[in-house]
Amino acid sequence: MKFTPLSIKKQQFKRSFRGYNVEEVRVYLEMLASEYENLLQENKAMKEKIAMLETEISTYKQIEKNLHLAVTQAQETATKTIENAKKQAELLIKEAELKAKESIDKAKLEVSKIENxxxxxxxxxxxxxxxLKNLLSSELEKLNLFEPATKSETQGKIEEKIKLDDIIKNLEQ
Known part of the structure; x- marks a missing residue:
């Protein structure tokens, strides 16, 4: 039999000749029913609170699970991003080295062409x-053949030849 506060209050007992004081039993049963009702309400409130807390716990566990998953994914993404960045950096370095080598080879080739x-x-x-020297010498000889030179004139021609030699040397530099 399931007890309720109402069933406790309505409970009837058989009367006997030397039985319990009816009024006392009734007062006691009312107090018992009232206390039992309070306990049932408290129990119901506790069950509701437990259900609510279990729902919250479930929600928090789901949030924790989602956060853990997000952190794991973020770590994986960060690791992949770092690896990709390293690979790209290596590729850029290799590409730059190849371009530099090509530029150096081009420059060397250009230098070689310029030197040639x-x-x-x-x-x-x-x-x-x-x-020019041969031409000047031959022209000087021709002049000497056509004009008989005096010693001072020959000296002047020699000086002119020295000047021409100086000019040629300056041109050579």
């Missing part, structure tokens, strides 16, 4: 100077 051109120009200059 300088060599060719020096040879050309030497040839032109030699031709």
């Amino acid at each position: 051109e300088i060599q060719i120009l020096k040879l050309e200059r030497d040839r032109i100077l030699k031709d």
Whole structure:
């Protein structure tokens, strides 16, 4: 049998000749019913509170699970991002090294071309100077043949030749 505050209050007992004081039993049963009702209400409130707290705990456990998952994913993402950044940095470095090597090779080739051109120009200059010297010498000889030179005139021509030699030397530099 399930007891309720109402069933306790309505409980009837058989009367006997020497039984309990009816009024006392009734007062006691009312107090008992009242206390029992309070305990039932308190029990109901506690069950509701437990249910609410279990719901909150469940919610917090789900939040904790989600946070843990988010942290794990963030760590994985961070690790992948760092690895990708390192790979990109390595690729950029290799690319820069290749470009630098190409630039250096290009510059070396250009330097080699310029040095060859300088060599060719020096040879050309030497040839032109030699031709000029020969031309000047032959012209000087022709002048000497046509004009009989006096000693002072020959000296002047020699000085002119020295000046021409100086000019040629300056051109060579």
